[in-house]
Amino acid sequence: MQMPANLIPVSEFVGEKMAGVTRRFEAQLASDLPPVNQLCAHVERYRGKMLRPTLVLLCGLAAYARAGSEEAERSIGEDHERAAAVCEMVHMATLVHDDVLDEADTRRRGETVNRLRGNEAAVILGDYLIASAYHLCSQIRHGGHRSALAVGRASMVLCAGELLQLHHRDNYSLDERTYFEIVDRKTAELIATSCELGAFHSGADEAMCARLSEFGRKLGVAFQIQDDLLDLTGTEASVGKSVGKDLEKGKMTLPLVHHLASADALTRGRTLALIESAGERAGAGAEETLRAALASTGSIRYASETATRLVREAKALLEALAASPAKSVLLLMADAVVDRTY
Amino acid sequence: MQMPANLIPVSEFVGEKMAGVTRRFEAQLASDLPPVNQLCAHVERYRGKMLRPTLVLLCGLAAYARAGSEEAERSIGEDHERAAAVCEMVHMATLVHDDVLDEADTRRRGETVNRLRGNEAAVILGDYLIASAYHLCSQIRHGGHRSALAVGRASMVLCAGELLQLHHRDNYSLDERTYFEIVDRKTAELIATSCELGAFHSGADEAMCARLSEFGRKLGVAFQIQDDLLDLTGTEASVGKSVGKDLEKGKMTLPLVHHLASADALTRGRTLALIESAGERAGAGAEETLRAALASTGSIRYASETATRLVREAKALLEALAASPAKSVLLLMADAVVDRTY
Numbered sequence: 001m002q003m004p005a006n007l008i009p010v011s012e013f014v015g016e017k018m019a020g021v022t023r024r025f026e027a028q029l030a031s032d033l034p035p036v037n038q039l040c041a042h043v044e045r046y047r048g049k050m051l052r053p054t055l056v057l058l059c060g061l062a063a064y065a066r067a068g069s070e071e072a073e074r075s076i077g078e079d080h081e082r083a084a085a086v087c088e089m090v091h092m093a094t095l096v097h098d099d100v101l102d103e104a105d106t107r108r109r110g111e112t113v114n115r116l117r118g119n120e121a122a123v124i125l126g127d128y129l130i131a132s133a134y135h136l137c138s139q140i141r142h143g144g145h146r147s148a149l150a151v152g153r154a155s156m157v158l159c160a161g162e163l164l165q166l167h168h169r170d171n172y173s174l175d176e177r178t179y180f181e182i183v184d185r186k187t188a189e190l191i192a193t194s195c196e197l198g199a200f201h202s203g204a205d206e207a208m209c210a211r212l213s214e215f216g217r218k219l220g221v222a223f224q225i226q227d228d229l230l231d232l233t234g235t236e237a238s239v240g241k242s243v244g245k246d247l248e249k250g251k252m253t254l255p256l257v258h259h260l261a262s263a264d265a266l267t268r269g270r271t272l273a274l275i276e277s278a279g280e281r282a283g284a285g286a287e288e289t290l291r292a293a294l295a296s297t298g299s300i301r302y303a304s305e306t307a308t309r310l311v312r313e314a315k316a317l318l319e320a321l322a323a324s325p326a327k328s329v330l331l332l333m334a335d336a337v338v339d340r341t342y
Numbered sequence: 343m344q345m346p347a348n349l350i351p352v353s354e355f356v357g358e359k360m361a362g363v364t365r366r367f368e369a370q371l372a373s374d375l376p377p378v379n380q381l382c383a384h385v386e387r388y389r390g391k392m393l394r395p396t397l398v399l400l401c402g403l404a405a406y407a408r409a410g411s412e413e414a415e416r417s418i419g420e421d422h423e424r425a426a427a428v429c430e431m432v433h434m435a436t437l438v439h440d441d442v443l444d445e446a447d448t449r450r451r452g453e454t455v456n457r458l459r460g461n462e463a464a465v466i467l468g469d470y471l472i473a474s475a476y477h478l479c480s481q482i483r484h485g486g487h488r489s490a491l492a493v494g495r496a497s498m499v500l501c502a503g504e505l506l507q508l509h510h511r512d513n514y515s516l517d518e519r520t521y522f523e524i525v526d527r528k529t530a531e532l533i534a535t536s537c538e539l540g541a542f543h544s545g546a547d548e549a550m551c552a553r554l555s556e557f558g559r560k561l562g563v564a565f566q567i568q569d570d571l572l573d574l575t576g577t578e579a580s581v582g583k584s585v586g587k588d589l590e591k592g593k594m595t596l597p598l599v600h601h602l603a604s605a606d607a608l609t610r611g612r613t614l615a616l617i618e619s620a621g622e623r624a625g626a627g628a629e630e631t632l633r634a635a636l637a638s639t640g641s642i643r644y645a646s647e648t649a650t651r652l653v654r655e656a657k658a659l660l661e662a663l664a665a666s667p668a669k670s671v672l673l674l675m676a677d678a679v680v681d682r683t684y
Contacts, residue, residue: 035509036502097469101462120443120508123465127439127472128501134476135494138487145480148490152477159470160378166462167377 003332010325013073014057017081021053025085028136029129039117039125043092045110051223052091052194053084054333059198059212061326062318072324075202082140083147083197089133090155090190094162097126101166102249130155140201147197154193161185170250172260172272179257180221187227188220195219211317215330218314223337225307228253229300233291234341247275247290254306259299267293307338345674352667355415356399359423363395367427370478371471381459381467385434387452393565394433394536395426396675401540401554403668404660414666417544421482425489425539428479432497432532435471436504438464443508444591472497482543489539496535503527512592514602514614521599522563529569530562537561553659557672560656565679567649570595571642575633576683589617589632596648601641609635649680 003011029040060080064072098104099112100122106112114122133151140147165182168174195216199209231246232255246253260268274290294300311334321327345353371382402422406414440446441454442464448454456464475493482489507524510516537558541551573588574597588595602610616632636642653676663669 031502033502033506036505039505093469097465101465121505123439123443124501124504124508126469127435128498128505130469130472131494131497131501135491135498138490138494144490145486148480148486149477152473152480155473156470156477159466159473160373160375162466163378163381163463163470164375166466 003329007325007329007332010061010329013076014054014061014329017057017076018050018053018084020078020081021050021057021084021088024081024136025088028085028089028132036128039113039121040128042113042116043096043125043129046092046095046107046113047088048108050088052087052191055191055194055216055219055330056080056084056087056198056201058326058330058333059195059216060202061198062321062324062330063199063204063208063212064202072202072326077201079140079142079144079147079201080198082136083201084194086133086137086140086147086151087190087194087197089129089136090151090158093126093129093133094158094190096122096129098162100126101162143200146200150193150197150200154189157185157189161187161189165251168252171252172275174252174257175261176254176257179252179254183221183224184217187224188217191220191223192216208320211320215314215317218310218317219334219337222307222310222314222334225254225303225310226338226340228255229303229307230341232294233300254303255294255299258302259294259297262297262299263293267297304338311335311338345671349667349671349674352403352671355418356396356403356671359399359418360392360395360426362420362423363392363399363426363430366423366478367430370427370431370474378470381455381463382470384455384458385438385467385471388434388437388449388455389430390450392430394429394533397533397536397558397561397672398422398426398429398540398543400668400672400675401537401558402544403540404663404666404672405541405546405550405554406544414544414668419543421484421489421543422540424478424482425543426536428475428482428489428493429532429536429539431471431475431478432493432500435468435475436500436532438471439468440504442468443504485542488542492535492539492542496531499527499531503529503531507593510594513594514617516594516599517603518596518599521594521596525563525566526559529566530559533562533565534558550662553662557656557659560652560659561676561679564649564652564656564676567596567645567652568680568682570597571645571649572683574636575642596645597636597641600644601636601639604639604641605635609639646680653677653680 029037029043031037031040057076057080060076061072064075095107096113099107100114100119103114104112105115112122113125117125134148137148137151138144161182161184164178165186168178168182192213193216196209196213199212204212228246232253247256256271259271263271271290271293274286274293277286291300315331315334318327318330368386371379371385373379373382399418399422402418403414406417437449438455441449442456442461445456446454447457454464455467459467476490479490479493480486503524503526506520507528510520510524534555535558538551538555541554546554570588574595589598598613601613605613613632613635616628616635619628633642657673657676660669660672
């Protein structure tokens with residue numbers, strides 16, 4: 001993400017606060033038991049874009065922007081750092097468990113916990129992360145009750161989304177409505193909650209909290225669609241995690257949902273045959289043929305345009321916010337969600 | 343558990359409150375998504391002794407017993423029911439995940455979730471249960487902050503105990519100190535927290551909360567030792583879940599820890615050979631030979647006596663409590679922990 005010169009101060013400010021988030025994250029996981037710490041050391045490597053904590057901090061700043069920038073920065077305190085660490089911790093827990101469910105070997109260019117330490121350790125580590133997130137959430141000083149409710153609810157919704165996805169595995173008749181129901185819960189809910197908590201801890205009113213939550217929700221759905229596209233069109237070298245896994249695990253992505261709904265019977269049949277063979281690791285040839293099939297029905301473009309539209313809608317929701325460097329960075333971040341190749 | 347006539351009223355009172363606990367438990371899990379509800383229906387069958395919620399309610403009553411029994415009953419309110427449902431939900435989550443880790447097929451005379459619905463559904467269901475427990479915990483009205491901290495911490499400690507156990511799998515040199523470290527975290531912590539929360543929500547002072555927590559901790563360790571013994575000496579028909587699993591999964595139990603530490607070199611070698619063969623499902627013959635070996639070093643008796651001593655110590659902690667029907671039931675429950683065959 002290119003950062004214009006006038007936004008470098010706020011970006012640096014968020015960077016400094018992020019160091020505090022990371023310190024709280026690590027302190028929360030620290031145990032008196034060496035085997036626990038050894039396992040938690042793997043989690044560090046899982047940390048990537050830090051999207052959720054960044055959104056907590058930026059939404060906190062942007063929601064406070066009625067006042068001058070310096071005052072807004074003073075409004076970002078320990079509770080923002082705690083909430084940011086909590087959101088990232090919940091996210092890490094889902095990544096660790098997802099990699100078990102997906103039997104994934106690679107994540108962020110490194111081997112997954114399940115690959116390195118076995119499924120059992122990975123399941124328990126995920127549980128430890130969720131418990132730690134909740135324990136840290138209970139340490140939020142002001143408005144901790146609201147935060148705990150929001151994080152608890154978001155975690156439930158997230159799991160329900162995962163279950164819905166599992167329920168529809170290999171359902172090649174999945175309609176778009178159900179696809180969006182899954183994504184809304186599985187991915188967008190926690191991102192929406194991150195934005196909402198940032199605003200809430202800056203003392204924003206309910207309307208502002210709801211608006212930033214909706215911003216996060218749209219951004220989250222766009223984020224997932226971009227992930228779908230990267231799984232289909234990216235390479236493991238550029239994306240940094242296993243690709244082609246969605247198909248292999250029978251997960252329906254937006255390009256595929258669109259393609260199967262709009263292709264003629266013959267094309268549909270051919271695509272389904274290709275997907276079957278993908279499960280047998282038929283190699284790069286089959287993947288390219290599949291990409292060509294999805295392109296022939298305009299499905300890759302359709303998914304890409306849908307993500308772009310959602311980002312546009314997300315950005316429009318920020319119009320009600322006073323101009324501020326934090327708002328400008330949020331707008332840039334929104335664009336970056338669909339521009340990224342990793 | 344035989345209930346003397348004078349204790350039937352309090353027992354019935356707890357039974358009524360337990361209906362409220364169950365209602366809250368089910369209402370909390372209910373989802374707008376049918377696949378989620380279908381999966382949660384399996385959890386009902388997992389419910390067994392309801393030890394943790396019973397302890398929340400009884401400790402709540404007993405801690406309030408300075409006043410007359412009727413007034414004590416009035417002190418048991420919605421927050422006790424919520425706390426009781428939360429403790430059971432955290433426990434259910436660990437059972438569901440444990441059965442995945444242990445590859446267990448049977449639990450409470452029924453097939454396990456992983457057996458019926460696969461490992462993926464079981465991992466996500468466990469996560470959903472944990473998230474639901476935290477969400478319900480955030481709905482506690484009075485002293486919710488303390489409850490949330492306690493439940494978050496207990497869940498972290500519980501996971502750390504599971505990790506420690508996994509770390510020491512197949513460690514046939516495990517010493518007693520480490521065995522108790524594992525059990526204290528894995529089993530006793532949540533039982534201690536259940537007792538503590540019951541007292542706390544009755545307005546008990548810190549000393550009383552700590553005393554009842556310690557009662558629960560000793561009871562919890564005794565409970566685990568009895569589980570160890572049942573896995574070794576029970577039958578699937580009487581225990582209602584897979585037995586002999588501890589050995590098969592390389593989990594060290596107290597009788598085995600004692601035996602390996604006290605046997606001579608030859609006996610020790612023979613036992614280790616037997617354990618190896620247990621992993622290959624050598625049949626009932628090997629199991630009986632193993633039981634005989636453990637008996638020869640007095641290890642079964644040693645474990646049994648240790649559990650009995652812990653129950654005695656637990657009961658002694660209740661001496662400071664005023665006499666009340668709830669206290670009498672707690673004393674009976676403590677005895678039942680080591681008397682049970684299921």
